Amino acid sequence: MSALFDTGRREIAQGAVHVPGWLDLDQQRRLVEACREWARGPVPIRAAKLPGGHQMSVQTVCLGWHWAPYKYTRTADDAGGARVGEMPEWLARLGREALVAAYQDDATTYQPDVALVNFYDDKAKMGMHQDKDERSREPVVSLSVGNTCLFRFGNTENRSKPYTDVELASGDMFVFGGPSRLAFHGVPKTYPRTAPPECGLANGRLNITMRVTGMA
């Protein structure tokens, strides 16, 4: 991204950067279209079940690797058993461009091999957690489309304070890596009817996180 569009870039913690409005409306619409396609299969979108039996309120479909609490597999053993869809190279490239913009580092060789596509209806939320099922500690890139949410970005020790509350709006990008890679984070709520009509998503919120599993 050119300097012109980097003006809103904000470092939330060391290695954690929020870039508001990183995706233009055309890119947002294309992502929404792609998410609709991915949600259809080969693995259908589903709300994952936690080991205790609790079902997540967020619905997820994965690319590259299938994530179910708390591991990655090639087949969706909790959702019909099909082999998960490919991680498209264009999406990995978008992840790399995000990293370049967030860290202002043109030399990155970032190559995410998994994407988790999350859909939030107006009631969905995500509790404070760490993304730690990856063997690699390469950064996580997050892209948001649709309704604005409250994103809580915490510390690496526990689920409670200190944390920083950030609003992630349609088109926003957020990266966390380095000393922030294992920070607890979550989505306490989304704000209904806040999506720009032109983003392509009339209801709810989509979030795509890209990661490097470190698995072969």
Ligand SMILES: O=C(O)CCC(=O)C(=O)O
């Ligand atoms: O929806 C978000 O912004 C965060 C999603 C997230 O933390 C995850 O999928 O692990």
Ligand SMILES: [Fe+2]
């Ligand atoms: Fe996460």
